[in-house]
Amino acid sequence: xxxxxxNATDISKYIFEDDVEISLDETSITTPGFIIADMNSSxxxxxxxxxxxxxxxxxxxxxxxxxxxxxxxxxxxxD
Amino acid sequence: xADKIQLRRDTAANWTSANTVLSQGEQGYETDTGKMKVGDxxxxxxxxxxxGGSTLSDLNVTATSTELNYVDGVTSAIQTQLDxxxxxxxxLGITDGTNxxxxxxxxxxxxxxxxxxxxxxxxxxxxxxxTLANGDTVIVNADGTVSAVSQVVQTAAVGTQVQMxxxxxxxxxxxxxxxxxxxxxxxDYNNSNYGTAVIGTISDTTISFGTPVVFYSGTWNxxxxxxxxxxxQRLVVFGPGLYGFGYGYVASVSGTTxxxxxxxxxxxxxxxTWYSSVYDPTTEQIVVSYxxxxxxxxxxxxxxxxxxxxxxxxxxLYFDAADYRDLCMTxxxxxxxxxxxxxxxxxxxxxxxxxxxxxxxxxxxATINSSHTSSSYIKCxxxxxxxxxxxxxxxxxxxxxxxxxxSDTSISFGSVSAWDTDSTQFLGLAFDSNTNKSIVTGRHxxxxxxxxVTISGTSLSFSDPVNFSAGxxxxxxxxxxxxSSQRVxxxxxxxxxxxxxxxxxxxxxTTNLTAENYIGISDGAYSDGANATVQIVGSVDDAQSGLTxxxxxxxxxxxxxxxxxxxxxxxxxxxxxxxKLIVKG
Numbered sequence: 028x029x030x031x032x033x034n035a036t037d038i039s040k041y042i043f044e045d046d047v048e049i050s051l052d053e054t055s056i057t058t059p060g061f062i063i064a065d066m067n068s069s070x071x072x073x074x075x076x077x078x079x080x081x082x083x084x085x086x087x088x089x090x091x092x093x094x095x096x097x098x099x100x101x102x103x104x105x106d
Numbered sequence: 107x108a109d110k111i112q113l114r115r116d117t118a119a120n121w122t123s124a125n126t127v128l129s130q131g132e133q134g135y136e137t138d139t140g141k142m143k144v145g146d147x148x149x150x151x152x153x154x155x156x157x158g159g160s161t162l163s164d165l166n167v168t169a170t171s172t173e174l175n176y177v178d179g180v181t182s183a184i185q186t187q188l189d190x191x192x193x194x195x196x197x198l199g200i201t202d203g204t205n206x207x208x209x210x211x212x213x214x215x216x217x218x219x220x221x222x223x224x225x226x227x228x229x230x231x232x233x234x235x236x237t238l239a240n241g242d243t244v245i246v247n248a249d250g251t252v253s254a255v256s257q258v259v260q261t262a263a264v265g266t267q268v269q270m271x272x273x274x275x276x277x278x279x280x281x282x283x284x285x286x287x288x289x290x291x292x293x294d295y296n297n298s299n300y301g302t303a304v305i306g307t308i309s310d311t312t313i314s315f316g317t318p319v320v321f322y323s324g325t326w327n328x329x330x331x332x333x334x335x336x337x338x339q340r341l342v343v344f345g346p347g348l349y350g351f352g353y354g355y356v357a358s359v360s361g362t363t364x365x366x367x368x369x370x371x372x373x374x375x376x377x378x379t380w381y382s383s384v385y386d387p388t389t390e391q392i393v394v395s396y397x398x399x400x401x402x403x404x405x406x407x408x409x410x411x412x413x414x415x416x417x418x419x420x421x422x423l424y425f426d427a428a429d430y431r432d433l434c435m436t437x438x439x440x441x442x443x444x445x446x447x448x449x450x451x452x453x454x455x456x457x458x459x460x461x462x463x464x465x466x467x468x469x470x471x472a473t474i475n476s477s478h479t480s481s482s483y484i485k486c487x488x489x490x491x492x493x494x495x496x497x498x499x500x501x502x503x504x505x506x507x508x509x510x511x512x513s514d515t516s517i518s519f520g521s522v523s524a525w526d527t528d529s530t531q532f533l534g535l536a537f538d539s540n541t542n543k544s545i546v547t548g549r550h551x552x553x554x555x556x557x558x559v560t561i562s563g564t565s566l567s568f569s570d571p572v573n574f575s576a577g578x579x580x581x582x583x584x585x586x587x588x589x590s591s592q593r594v595x596x597x598x599x600x601x602x603x604x605x606x607x608x609x610x611x612x613x614x615x616t617t618n619l620t621a622e623n624y625i626g627i628s629d630g631a632y633s634d635g636a637n638a639t640v641q642i643v644g645s646v647d648d649a650q651s652g653l654t655x656x657x658x659x660x661x662x663x664x665x666x667x668x669x670x671x672x673x674x675x676x677x678x679x680x681x682x683x684x685x686k687l688i689v690k691g
Binding site for chain 2: 033040041061062063064065066067078084086087093100102104105
């Protein structure tokens with residue numbers, strides 16, 4: 028799988044299957060289903076060949092040096 | 107020095123008196139008449155003809171000497187001639203008409219007597235948009251063309267349910283942005299609860315969606331608010347940002363493409379929940395309200411700068427503790443906040459706010475029904491036609507509603523009536539300015555229903571429910587009226603699995619007549635695109651029938667004339683005969 032990491036925090040924001048095409052440009056990131064307006068080629072990086080934790084959800088984990096670490100600021104969202 | 111040659115000369119009388127015989131070729135000149143004769147050596151002066159001919163025919167002149175003398179005699183003779191030659195128009199070849207007819211022209215030199223189509227007075231010419239019959243009441247359109255006043259009867263219809271998202275959505279809000287489009291923001295459950303927005307395009311009773319845009323890749327865990335600034339042409343979304351603090355996000359819209367400013371503007375430096383907002387057309391500012399804590403709620407002005415897509419915020423005014431809350435603006439620019447008071451046993455209340463610059467002040471709190479403790483899901487809209495506020499809410503799992511009347515900084519309420527008595531929740535409310543009805547949406551047991559709401563005095567009446575989604579437990583049921591398409595879009599989450607939308611066309615009749623656009627009465631029958639003459643103020647139209655002289659007549663929504671005013675009230679004129687009306691207005 029591949030993940031989009033926020034460079035400043037190492038927070039894993041998105042997870043995609045390997046074959047999903049992701050396009051980063053100066054203003055946004057385009058995915059097949061939606062556009063990410065608050066991330067771009069300057070503040071985000073796509074890391075491929077990752078295996079996220081089973082309970083992965085956006086912002087819950089940091090990904091750095093091929094390691095997954097629970098985000099210390101993580102708060103479970105309420106319904 | 108040149109030699110001077112002078113002819114033999116004398117006055118005419120002297121020439122006649124002397125009766126001289128001029129030599130052959132000798133010239134004699136009358137100094138007082140300017141005439142001249144040439145001698146032949148035998149004929150006396152009196153018998154000689156003047157040089158150049160003795161008759162008019164000698165000079166190729168066809169007019170008689172009398173006629174020439176008239177010209178020579180100037181005014182009196184010419185007038186006599188004209189009187190003799192063209193005393194009437196028939197002398198000019200124009201066939202006479204009948205008594206009362208007027209002379210008309212085809213613009214190409216042909217004159218004809220015809221019966222006058224009107225009683226005279228001022229008229230206005232413009233291109234007809236649609237056909238006009240003689241005597242039709244006429245409006246001027248925004249593009250300068252003219253049309254007959256007409257009415258279209260609209261039957262109610264709910265369009266087919268349209269899937270908005272592939273996964274579950276939550277915390278939805280929507281707003282009309284014009285051009286048959288609405289903007290929707292939501293919490294995308296299937297995408298890590300991120301804040302997402304999308305543009306929907308309404309076509310009759312269906313809707314299609316553009317590509318969703320995630321504008322905040324972080325957890326959204328509360329009800330957001332979205333507002334359109336029509337003057338600045340910017341969309342503003344209010345919702346959580348970093349650490350759950352309150353933020354505002356600005357976007358421009360092109361077609362169905364959303365372009366968000368990369369900078370989010372912090373609204374409050376702590377966790378904020380339950381956003382609501384409204385646009386104030388008077389000050390061209392947005393008003394946002396939110397709960398910065400469990401024991402209070404605040405409201406403040408938001409100013410949009412489209413040059414850099416930035417937001418600035420006015421002073422936050424705390425008014426009470428309220429999570430369920432809604433805002434609307436009156437015709438007079440007053441802000442109405444309807445809310446459930448969390449510090450007073452969740453009773454439904456409202457207050458009136460006054461906006462001055464970027465500051466808001468509020469009047470005294472008014473309780474809608476003090477018996478309705480533990481109320482929830484309150485919504486309000488302003489009925490611009492009735493100049494009153496429509497408020498709906500849920501009490502004891504039943505739907506209730508009332509009419510609010512705003513006077514300066516206070517609000518009073520009419521009777522409170524129940525409109526749904528079976529497990530009502532997740533209300534939406536929109537005002538349709540086309541049919542002058544409000545549309546309330548909500549979950550009734552496990553189906554989603556809507557009702558048309560009309561104001562009668564200070565009471566509300568509700569239509570029978572219309573089911574727009576038979577299955578599942580719908581949540582949010584956001585209702586958005588889009589004036590450009592004249593439709594109500596309903597956005598909701600069904601069974602917490604998928605986001606859906608429906609488009610509702612309210613029942614009613616719509617007219618092209620406004621309080622301002624009536625200009626007069628058609629002076630003839632005209633086809634679409636023809637140049638039409640409209641009898642305007644001061645003229646007398648004579649193409650009516652059945653009028654009572656001396657009565658004032660009003661234009662009806664369907665174009666007819668009546669002695670009773672319709673809505674809007676448009677004065678057509680005063681009848682002076684059964685067939686004639688002095689155009690006023």
